[in-house]
Amino acid sequence: MLCEIVDHHGGEATSLLQVLIDVQMRFRCVPAGVMTFLAEILHLPRTQIQAVVEFYSFLSVTSTGRFDVRFSDSVTDQLLGSRDLATRLCQRLGVKLGETRADDAVSVHLTSCTGLSDQGPAALVNGQVLTRLDGDRIVQMADFIDQEIDLDAWPKAWFRVEDQVQLEGLLLAEELPLGACLERAGTLDAVGIISEIDRSGLRGRGGAGFKTAVKWRFCYEGAEGTLPGDPSITRYVVCNADEGEPGTFKDRVLLSRNAHDVFEGMTVCARAIGALRGFLYLRGEYRYLLDTLLKVLEARRSRGLLGRNILGVEGFDFNIEIHLGAGAYICGEESALIESLEGKPGHPRNRPPYPVTHGYLGQPTVVNNVETFVAAARIMAFGADWFLSEGTAQSTGTKMLSVSGDCERPGIYEVPFGTPVSVVMHRCGADDPMGVQVGGPSGTFIGKAEFERILGFEDLSTGGSMMVFSQARDVVAIARGFTHFFAHESCGFCTPCRVGTSLLRQLIDKIAEGHGTPHDLVEMTQLAAIVKNASHCGLGQTAANPLMQTLERFPERYQERLKTTLFEPGFDLDGALEVSRQMTGRADANAHLTQVG
Amino acid sequence: MLTIDGVALSFEAGQTLMEAATAAGVYLPHLCHHPEFKPHGSCKLCTVKVNGRFASACTLPAAEGQEVLSETLELRQLRVRITQMLFVEGNHFCPSCEQSGDCKLQATAYALGMLDSHFPHFFPARRVDASHPDILLDLDRCILCELCVRASRDMDGKSVFGIAGRGMESHLVVDAESGALVDTVIEVSDRAVKICPVGAILIKRTAYEKPIGQRLYDHHPIQAVLLQADQGGGSCDQ
Ligand SMILES: Cc1cc2nc3c(=O)[nH]c(=O)nc-3n(C[C@H](O)[C@H](O)[C@H](O)COP(=O)(O)O)c2cc1C
Ligand code: SF4
Ligand code: SF4
Ligand code: FES
Numbered sequence: 001m002l003c004e005i006v007d008h009h010g011g012e013a014t015s016l017l018q019v020l021i022d023v024q025m026r027f028r029c030v031p032a033g034v035m036t037f038l039a040e041i042l043h044l045p046r047t048q049i050q051a052v053v054e055f056y057s058f059l060s061v062t063s064t065g066r067f068d069v070r071f072s073d074s075v076t077d078q079l080l081g082s083r084d085l086a087t088r089l090c091q092r093l094g095v096k097l098g099e100t101r102a103d104d105a106v107s108v109h110l111t112s113c114t115g116l117s118d119q120g121p122a123a124l125v126n127g128q129v130l131t132r133l134d135g136d137r138i139v140q141m142a143d144f145i146d147q148e149i150d151l152d153a154w155p156k157a158w159f160r161v162e163d164q165v166q167l168e169g170l171l172l173a174e175e176l177p178l179g180a181c182l183e184r185a186g187t188l189d190a191v192g193i194i195s196e197i198d199r200s201g202l203r204g205r206g207g208a209g210f211k212t213a214v215k216w217r218f219c220y221e222g223a224e225g226t227l228p229g230d231p232s233i234t235r236y237v238v239c240n241a242d243e244g245e246p247g248t249f250k251d252r253v254l255l256s257r258n259a260h261d262v263f264e265g266m267t268v269c270a271r272a273i274g275a276l277r278g279f280l281y282l283r284g285e286y287r288y289l290l291d292t293l294l295k296v297l298e299a300r301r302s303r304g305l306l307g308r309n310i311l312g313v314e315g316f317d318f319n320i321e322i323h324l325g326a327g328a329y330i331c332g333e334e335s336a337l338i339e340s341l342e343g344k345p346g347h348p349r350n351r352p353p354y355p356v357t358h359g360y361l362g363q364p365t366v367v368n369n370v371e372t373f374v375a376a377a378r379i380m381a382f383g384a385d386w387f388l389s390e391g392t393a394q395s396t397g398t399k400m401l402s403v404s405g406d407c408e409r410p411g412i413y414e415v416p417f418g419t420p421v422s423v424v425m426h427r428c429g430a431d432d433p434m435g436v437q438v439g440g441p442s443g444t445f446i447g448k449a450e451f452e453r454i455l456g457f458e459d460l461s462t463g464g465s466m467m468v469f470s471q472a473r474d475v476v477a478i479a480r481g482f483t484h485f486f487a488h489e490s491c492g493f494c495t496p497c498r499v500g501t502s503l504l505r506q507l508i509d510k511i512a513e514g515h516g517t518p519h520d521l522v523e524m525t526q527l528a529a530i531v532k533n534a535s536h537c538g539l540g541q542t543a544a545n546p547l548m549q550t551l552e553r554f555p556e557r558y559q560e561r562l563k564t565t566l567f568e569p570g571f572d573l574d575g576a577l578e579v580s581r582q583m584t585g586r587a588d589a590n591a592h593l594t595q596v597g
Numbered sequence: 598m599l600t601i602d603g604v605a606l607s608f609e610a611g612q613t614l615m616e617a618a619t620a621a622g623v624y625l626p627h628l629c630h631h632p633e634f635k636p637h638g639s640c641k642l643c644t645v646k647v648n649g650r651f652a653s654a655c656t657l658p659a660a661e662g663q664e665v666l667s668e669t670l671e672l673r674q675l676r677v678r679i680t681q682m683l684f685v686e687g688n689h690f691c692p693s694c695e696q697s698g699d700c701k702l703q704a705t706a707y708a709l710g711m712l713d714s715h716f717p718h719f720f721p722a723r724r725v726d727a728s729h730p731d732i733l734l735d736l737d738r739c740i741l742c743e744l745c746v747r748a749s750r751d752m753d754g755k756s757v758f759g760i761a762g763r764g765m766e767s768h769l770v771v772d773a774e775s776g777a778l779v780d781t782v783i784e785v786s787d788r789a790v791k792i793c794p795v796g797a798i799l800i801k802r803t804a805y806e807k808p809i810g811q812r813l814y815d816h817h818p819i820q821a822v823l824l825q826a827d828q829g830g831g832s833c834d835q
């Protein structure tokens with residue numbers, strides 16, 4: 001059976017993660033003996049296999065249950081009561097959270113945002129998606145699990161995922177006729193395609209906003225000392241469908257309703273840079289989309305839109321494979337993603353060199369977000385002017401927003417860049433919110449006073465996540481949740497992020513639980529700066545954002561949690577004695593020091 | 598030409614900032630960097646500011662006109678904090694450690710003027726592997742620099758070591774189903790055995806050949822030792 005799995009994935013070392021995902025599905029874990037066996041037949045060090053198994057959340061050394069339930073633990077799921085539902089399921093089933101029941105029937109875990117914030121509380125059961133969970137469903141679910149009723153026999157409605165497109169803009173409103181953009185691309189050479197994309201001003205939709213045309217051109221030109229477009233150099237196109245930023249789900253919607261456009265965009269890019277092979281890196285949480293996506297690829301092959309001589313154009317050859325992720329936010333970072341594609345743990349690489357010259361297997365590689373490819377396909381088909389008709393000078397076109405949290409109409413909103421946050425709030429029915437997390441935990445938390453700020457690279461740059469929080473919400477608890485997320489998702493490669501995010505977690509826990517002192521706030525601020533400045537990649541560099549941004553905007557919410565509301569920068573003697581007081585159980589006057597301020 | 602703290606130095610094409618600095622006799626603190634290995638860039642002790650931006654000197658290519666800051670208050674403080682993180686993350690009981698005085702982590706802490714561990718200790722539960730007849734693994738002390746991983750893979754051609762896990766769960770593993778060092782192909786003559794900057798990989802029955810007090814860093818600051826060694830003047834490995 002193992003050999004079958006290995007053969008199915010081509011038997012290359014790069015397929016390791018794909019093989020392990022299948023092994024996990026079959027055996028509910030990756031047994032030690034299997035690791036040894038795989039090391040032999042894939043000619044890999046066993047240490048690499050163990051490293052991969054222990055890196056990804058969805059792989060495990062110990063056995064998960066026959067029903068493996070993972071509750072999405074995004075802040076928006078939490079607001080909808082997900083933690084409570086998880087506890088109730090555990091109680092009914094007599095299993096501890098994070099563990100497997102003694103009879104191996106069930107295991108229950110929390111997992112990072114599953115990309116269903118607009119229809120939570122959500123969970124995964126054996127990789128299938130459950131949406132809109134509630135108390136009744138939990139009760140029934142527990143019965144189904146105890147009676148070992150197959151997932152196929154669970155109510156279909158539980159697995160329903162809706163697109164919830166609330167507002168269509170340039171991209172979503174216009175139908176893209178199949179192959180339309182490839183017909184145009186087929187008539188153009190690299191320079192022609194890249195200059196059209198360039199004229200459109202398209203910038204990456206994954207968050208960072210790098211100019212797409214520049215990225216494609218760098219990849220086309222290749223590493224120093226090679227000739228631009230040299231056909232003897234292997235190049236790759238990678239679509240980043242890792243969508244791990246909590247609160248974002250627009251890529252999921254694009255993959256389910258516009259899959260052709262995504263592949264079309266990748267194919268245009270392949271034409272421009274001269275790539276023969278492409279990958280869609282699909283996060284493990286979206287595994288339920290895999291079969292449909294494979295069918296779309298098959299359909300494209302049979303229509304001549306993929307494969308050899310695309311649309312009859314001699315030498316226009318391109319193929320796309322789908323690789324699954326396995327629960328690791330860091331794999332959305334492009335160089336970690338490439339490591340993962342190569343079958344390794346997702347550790348971000350040292351840069352330079354950048355993926356455009358040294359990417360997958362060291363070859364020039366373009367990594368773009370799902371939405372970027374959808375936009376590129378349409379720009380090819382409808383022209384740069386069409387795209388330029390919306391947006392601002394620096395941020396052309398539209399942006400798809402994933403709106404969730406405290407609002408009446410969560411879902412997808414496609415708005416022109418330059419739209420103020422207030423307009424989105426009005427549209428989604430968020431009445432007088434306390435604040436919005438724009439761009440997910442790694443983005444920007446803005447308070448009410450900033451709602452006239454605009455969405456765009458010149459102001460609020462965003463990958464599209466928008467989590468709305470009402471006045472009733474506790475901003476410290478929100479920032480604490482995000483801090484836990486980063487500590488959990490830190491890849492562990494570099495010291496400041498690996499240790500620093502855990503230290504930040506300890507500090508915010510202490511403060512949120514009412515044991516903090518003014519000194520802890522000073523300490524937190526200093527530590528935040530170090531984690532931000534010294535970390536290796538974007539994860540560590542932004543991990544302290546939620547704490548710092550909410551502290552800046554709502555200092556009183558932090559101060560009211562502190563042991564003394566007196567805020568004095570510097571060392572607080574009495575506060576520092578708190579730990580000793582707790583340990584010795586003393587609260588008498590002699591256990592306190594009064595500081596003369 | 599580039600400058601480090603205002604002092605101009607020349608460099609050769611292809612050199613990293615660390616290499617250029619070392620060649621010019623400027624010490625930049627480092628733990629995961631070793632001149633014989635491909636730069637790794639994980640400890641972040643070599644963090645400097647280049648033209649106003651933070652960067653790792655061991656991985657950044659030296660380039661014309663770079664204005665590098667190293668010995669500023671901000672960067673010194675940052676390095677002390679990172680060193681303290683390494684201390685609290687593991688279990689470092691220096692007074693009872695065989696490596697005391699020969700340890701690069703300890704010596705770096707002295708060089709940086711670190712006086713306490715500042716952060717609360719994590720006190721993780723980590724393994725000691727004494728299975729091998731000649732080699733001892735004490736993972737309490739591992740700082741995840743991956744030098745042994747690189748040495749075993751790139752020099753010994755064995756891949757005896759690897760880092761598994763994620764985040765704070767990251768830990769050193771060995772190439773054996775049993776997880777025991779004795780079941781790997783490691784030999785005491787391997788480069789990987791002698792490369793560890795701390796006391797996590799030790800050769801048995803040699804620990805106290807040199808008494809504490811007469812060891813390398815007991816008498817020579819790490820700045821001088823590493824500059825000399827990294828410039829090719831002999832090894833400072835175990
Ligand atoms: C920690 C981290 C996570 C990321 N996650 C994603 C992601 O899930 N999807 C994505 O498209 N980009 C993500 N990015 C950005 C990518 O590194 C990369 O910039 C992007 O895929 C480039 O595509 P674009 O230019 O089309 O935006 C992430 C970056 C970091 C640092
Ligand atoms: S910043 Fe965090 S996620 Fe990025 S390399 Fe360092 S440890 Fe890994
Ligand atoms: S055992 Fe030593 S050499 Fe290996 S990673 Fe740990 S500290 Fe580095
Ligand atoms: S020496 Fe540069 S990161 Fe370790």
